[in-house]
Amino acid sequence: xxxxxxxxxxxxxxNLLIPLSIQHMFAMFGASxxxxxxxxxxxxxxxFMNGIGTLLFIFITKxxxxxxxxxxxxxxxxxxxxxxxxxxxxxxxxxxxxxxCGCLLAMIIKKFGTKWIDIVLPSAAMGPVVALIGLExxxxxANTAGIxxxxxxxxxxxxxxxxxxxxxxxxxxxxxxxxxxxxxxxxVTGYLTAVAVGIVDFTPVLEANFISIPNFQAPKFxxxxxxxxLPVLLVITSEHIGHQIVTPNFTKGExxx
Numbered sequence: 001x002x003x004x005x006x007x008x009x010x011x012x013x014x015n016l017l018i019p020l021s022i023q024h025m026f027a028m029f030g031a032s033x034x035x036x037x038x039x040x041x042x043x044x045x046x047x048f049m050n051g052i053g054t055l056l057f058i059f060i061t062k063x064x065x066x067x068x069x070x071x072x073x074x075x076x077x078x079x080x081x082x083x084x085x086x087x088x089x090x091x092x093x094x095x096x097x098x099x100x101c102g103c104l105l106a107m108i109i110k111k112f113g114t115k116w117i118d119i120v121l122p123s124a125a126m127g128p129v130v131a132l133i134g135l136e137x138x139x140x141x142a143n144t145a146g147i148x149x150x151x152x153x154x155x156x157x158x159x160x161x162x163x164x165x166x167x168x169x170x171x172x173x174x175x176x177x178x179x180x181x182x183x184x185x186x187x188v189t190g191y192l193t194a195v196a197v198g199i200v201d202f203t204p205v206l207e208a209n210f211i212s213i214p215n216f217q218a219p220k221f222x223x224x225x226x227x228x229x230l231p232v233l234l235v236i237t238s239e240h241i242g243h244q245i246v247t248p249n250f251t252k253g254e255x256x257x
Contacts, residue, residue, distance in 0.1 A: 015177075023184035028070045035071040039079060041088065045214040046071055074235040082225045092219035094229030101233050114241075121238055155197040163190030 012020060032050055036043040053069040075095070082091040109117070166189045170182030178185065194200045 019181045019184060023181050023187075024068065026187045027183055028068055031071040031073060035073065035076065038076060039083065039088065039091070042214050044212070045216060048214055072232075072236050072239065074232050074239065075229075078228050078232060082228055086222055086225050087220075089217055089220040090222050090225040091229070092217060093221040094225050096219050097221070097226045098229055098233050098236075101230065102236070105233070105237065117241060121234075121241065153199075155194075155199050158197055159190055159194045159199065162193045163187070166190070 028050075032047055033043045036046045050068070050070050054067075057065070057067060057069050079091045079094070082094060163186050167182055167186035170178065170185050174182055174185075191200070
């Protein structure tokens, strides 16, 4: 029996709404939380701006393009170099300029359409770009999982193996309702495994304030930092267009955004 496809204009059934929402939150958790950790900044800032960006995107597209605007791993390499050489405020300046240029590109696409993109960024180019992002991050994922380096902790390996194994097995073997949330089940199973082996520390959670304001910083601008960051625009453009091309395949859409 084929899985039901929920159309963009439809409401998610109540019995799926919460588990699918939680699963999607965890699916975006890596980009939304890991990226700021790698930059040494407060993840709350990124989560806050992701929320604002997503609400603006839904408003501008009138809800016709379902998407969550999270962080992009494409920024990691240039941002780390800029932070090491100039400081984090200059990386913020690079983020601002890339975002502004992205808005200009969006207006160009609105004015002239998308046909020229097929020439400048054909599928043969966009596919490898998105694939390379994932391949480049494989070492970061393995390092975060604790399976690289001279001192490998068996506890980290156990959590990694259980989480990945559950995700793979669930995607292939789960049926009916469970087949919809294999990632959520894998995350929960991996977390419980981490608690069981004793690598989860609840102290920061217990000591954290219930409400706190993120420590925003004003951006600084340097032409050198901006030029180092600007090529990321090509990568995230390919990434975003790829997402928009694939989305209609899941929603039975007939037209490309």
